[in-house]
Amino acid sequence: MREPTFLVLTALTGGPLHGYAVIEDIAGMTGGRVRLRAGTLYAALDRLRAEGLIEVDREEIVQSRLRRYYRLTGAGEQSLTAETARLRAQATIAERRLRARRIQLGGATA
Amino acid sequence: MTRSESRFRRLLALYPKGHREEYGEEMLGVLLADGRTGPGVTADLVRGALGARFRQASTSLREALRDEGWRHVAYPVHFFGSLLLLAVAVGRFAMAILTMVRRPDYDISPFYGVDLVGALGWAVAVTGAVLGVRLLGVVGAAAGLAGEVVVPFRDAQVLNPSSWIIVAATVVLIAAAVSVRRAAPRGWRFVTAAGVVLIAQGLAPFGLHVPMFGLVPVLAVIAVGAPGLGRRFRGLIPRTSKGA
Structure with a gap:
């Protein structure tokens, strides 16, 4: 799963959001590191809808413009759970190896 | 409409119609x-539009391949193509056997081995087409194609226009993999008769290349085809699509 897809699913875990709110939420949770652009966001939203991982919650007209809210589906929640477990397992391996490396280097310099 | 809005609208026009709607x-x-402008936003929208167009094109292609109509069109290609290539392979095999009979001192065993595999492969492919068994068609066509690929390496000094045969064999293999046989393909008698003529011509090096021999399959084509043709001309007021 690519990072924008992961982040969009994570943003929608908190509840239904419209497109711009997804951008803001992702920017907030990544400390401003990731600020998706509209083209990337809607490519991800379209693909996730086609895969049944998200769906349209409701539509509103705000200042004569369409605002559509998206929500996570059951399949989306499962997919995000699986991806989170995969990333956690990888991070654990990396942490363990880094710890071992530090111990090794510490022993060598001592 | 502000300048930004008209610029964004122009960029959004790059997306396919369905996506825009x-x-x-x-x-x-x-x-x-969002308020961001500049080349980063432009590049992002152009990339998004190209991606959407590519996804749409690949979806259309998948739907077209799922369409039964294409599979029915592939069937005559599989059937007649296998027959044609069988005729070519039989011709080569006959030539090898003839050479073996005329020159017993000359070892041509590698020649007829490859030709035999090719001829048997195409015979199996034709059988698969007739019976409507896709696996037979694919296995036979694959064996036939393998034979056709080997031939140019072997026949370095023998006249062999094999490149088009390899292309044709590949097309027939693809057709065999996707084709679906209809209950009674239209004009199957003509196709079968034409195949008989072609295979008969392939056997001509046997020394049977005499006018009477060539005449027999031609008469067979006429005999088989005439009733169908007659019915077609007479049946300008058709009631049902019976027969073929």
Whole structure:
């Protein structure tokens, strides 16, 4: 799963959001590191809808413009759970190896 | 309409129609709320539009391949193509046997081995087409194609226009993999008769290349085809699509 897809699913875990709110939420949770652009966001939203991982919650007209809210589906929640477990397992391996490396280097310099 | 809005609208026009209808206004709202402009936004929208067009094209292609009509069109290609290539392979095999009979001192065993595999492969492919068994068609066509690929390496000094045969064999293999046989393909008698003529011509090096021999399959074509033709001309007021 690519990072924008992961982040969009994570943003929608908190509840239904419209497109711009997804951008803001992702920017907030990544400390401003990731600020998706509209083209990337809607490519991800379209693909996730086609895969049944998200769906349209409701539509509103705000200042004569369409605002559509998206929500996570059951399949989306499962997919995000699986991806989170995969990333956690990888991070654990990396942490363990880094710890071992530090111990090794510490022993060598001592 | 502001300058930014008209610029975004021009960029959004790059997206396919379906995508524009679904997300166009929504994306415009997000672009205006976001406020970012510049080459980064332009590149992002161009990339998004190209991606959407590519996804749409690949979806259309998948739907077209799922369409039974294409599979029915592939069937005559499989059937007649296998017959044609069988005729070519039989001709080569006959030539090898003839050479073996005329020159017993000359070892040509590698020649007829490859030709025999090719001829048997295409015979199996034809059988698969007739019976409507896809696996037979594919296995036979694959064996036939393998034979055709080997031939040019072997026949370095023998006249052999094999490149088009390899292309044709590949097309027939693909057709065999996707074709679906209809209950009674139209004009199957003509196709079978034409195949008989072709295979008979392939056997001509046997020394049977005499006018009477060539005449027999031609008469067979006429005999088989004439009733169908007659019915077609007479049946300008058709009631049902019976027969062929």
